[in-house]
Amino acid sequence: MSDNSACAETPKFSWPTIAFLVLTPPLALAGISYWFYAGMFNWATLVLFLVMWTAVGISTTAGYHRLFTHRAYEASWPVRLFFLCFGAASWEHSAWRWTMDHHKHHRYVDTERDPYNIKQGFWHAHLGWLFKEREYDHASPLGVEYGKDALVRFQHKFYYPIAIAFAFLLPTCIAALWGDAFGGFILAGLGVVVINHHFTFSINSFCHWLGRQPYSDKHSARDSHFLAFFNYGEGYHNYHHEFPNDYRNGIRWYHWDPTKWLIRILHSLKLVKNLKSVSAELIVKRKIAMQQKRMQNIVVNKIPSFAAMAEQMSNLAAEHALSAARRWSELKKEYAALKFQKTAAMRAQVQEVRERMKSARREFELLFERYANLNKGFLKMAAA
Ligand SMILES: [Zn+2]
Ligand SMILES: [Zn+2]
Structure with missing residues (x-):
């Protein structure tokens, strides 16, 4: 259109x-x-x-x-x-x-x-x-x-x-x-x-x-x-x-x-x-890109000597959070495809994928929190 x-x-x-x-x-x-x-x-x-x-x-x-x-x-x-x-x-x-x-x-x-x-x-x-x-x-x-x-x-x-x-x-x-x-x-x-x-x-x-x-x-x-x-x-x-x-x-x-x-x-x-929804990975990617942009603008202006190091550290933490989001997204897809399996043999496999999905989510949440806290720290330093 x-x-x-x-x-x-x-x-x-x-x-x-x-x-x-x-x-x-x-x-x-x-x-x-x-x-x-x-x-x-x-x-x-x-x-x-x-x-x-x-x-x-x-x-x-x-x-x-x-x-x-x-x-x-x-x-x-x-x-x-x-x-x-x-x-x-x-x-x-x-x-x-x-x-x-x-x-x-x-x-x-x-x-x-x-x-x-x-x-x-x-x-x-x-x-x-x-x-x-x-x-x-x-x-x-x-x-x-x-x-x-x-x-x-x-x-x-x-x-x-x-x-x-x-x-x-x-x-x-x-x-x-x-x-x-x-x-x-x-x-x-x-x-x-x-x-x-x-x-x-x-x-x-x-x-x-x-x-x-x-x-x-x-x-x-x-x-x-x-x-x-x-x-x-x-x-x-x-x-x-x-x-x-x-x-x-x-x-x-x-x-x-x-x-x-x-x-x-x-x-x-x-x-x-046919409900359409965006993957967790893409959402996180967009959110991180926005946070990076905001953080870099402030840090570059306020503490230029530190900007390169802050960017490097922040990029690394963002990459860790993103790869965890990717794993979580993949397991979500795998679970969605399997969850209606009714046979006893499949039930065990479904349960196992479900557990892996849950732990991938926990891991992502932890890494994202670390990333967000790191950025908050840089922003505080820039504001000081
Ligand atoms: Zn609209
Ligand atoms: Zn509008």
């Missing part, structure tokens, strides 16, 4: 979009306050709000983002249909449009061609970019590629009826079952649209502005545990820009990434397949 003119901004303002983005937050706030203070509060409606919020939010991250744009896994049609229906309820336009914009964001990040270029300012990246009308060439190579799925084309064609039905009619009708149609509309409908808008928009604004850059500083994307908590794991954005086809954004087990957990659950239910 190489076409870069498939979607672009036009000079015309999109007044319906501006009105929607400007008016929905105060309307939702006023309506929810009225619902609450007029004594209409209902626990069932609150639960419905949480369910709708999750369904809509995760359809944007697991569906629009990781599935339809980055093809980080393959999904069966019921899963795709669910993501397209509830993704439409996010009021972020059709998946076909969304994917083309997001593809362009990755390809031209931080440049004028990036639709949500952070260099044009925080508010432009957050929502200002939506204020101008955009044009899409769905017949371009990029458009054709992203429109291959008949369900995606269907959702694009009937976007507004689907969005109205799933964002507003559905929660209103469900809450009407317990006599709170107004609460269903205002809290689980409009409230979800507004909250979800700003949490999703935060990926383009805050996640290119606040946080750490452990994998690369060649672009503005940043990792933040705090932001990941609010946007279903998309806060590990520095990682994501380095490895966009990985179905995970938070790679450690304790990283808050509900989108990754949902994809894993769907995988165990055999509803999705």
Whole structure:
């Protein structure tokens, strides 16, 4: 996919979009306050709000983002249909449009061609970019590629009826079952649209502005545990820009990434397949390269006489950590290929590979810690 003119901004303002983005937050706030203070509060409606919020939010991250744009896994049609229906309820336009914009964001990040270029300012990246009308060439190579799925084309064609039905009619009708149609509309409908808008928009604004850059500083994307908590794991954005086809954004087990957990659950239910993930070795390589660059820049500037020796020692420690990561990665692959063997003879072999994999991981962690501590020591010396 190489076409870069498939979607672009036009000079015309999109007044319906501006009105929607400007008016929905105060309307939702006023309506929810009225619902609450007029004594209409209902626990069932609150639960419905949480369910709708999750369904809509995760359809944007697991569906629009990781599935339809980055093809980080393959999904069966019921899963795709669910993501397209509830993704439409996010009021972020059709998946076909969304994917083309997001593809362009990755390809031209931080440049004028990036639709949500952070260099044009925080508010432009957050929502200002939506204020101008955009044009899409769905017949371009990029458009054709992203429109291959008949369900995606269907959702694009009937976007507004689907969005109205799933964002507003559905929660209103469900809450009407317990006599709170107004609460269903205002809290689980409009409230979800507004909250979800700003949490999703935060990926383009805050996640290119606040946080750490452990994998690369060649672009503005940043990792933040705090932001990941609010946007279903998309806060590990520095990682994501380095490895966009990985179905995970938070790679450690304790990283808050509900989108990754949902994809894993769907995988165990055999509803999705071919999950793509980057090897531990490649991740470590990128992380070490970034640390080396940072350390060398500081040490060369502060203690130039020591820079050559620091570089040599650091390179050696990095090489040890990397070769341990390589061994761990190979054993992981070996174990993944063997683990479903059921025969008694194979079971012993599987167990043995598992143990070797575990000890390779421990060895890597130890060597990586040594490497990181060595670098920290050099940085301290440079700061002294
Ligand atoms: Zn980004
Ligand atoms: Zn992305």
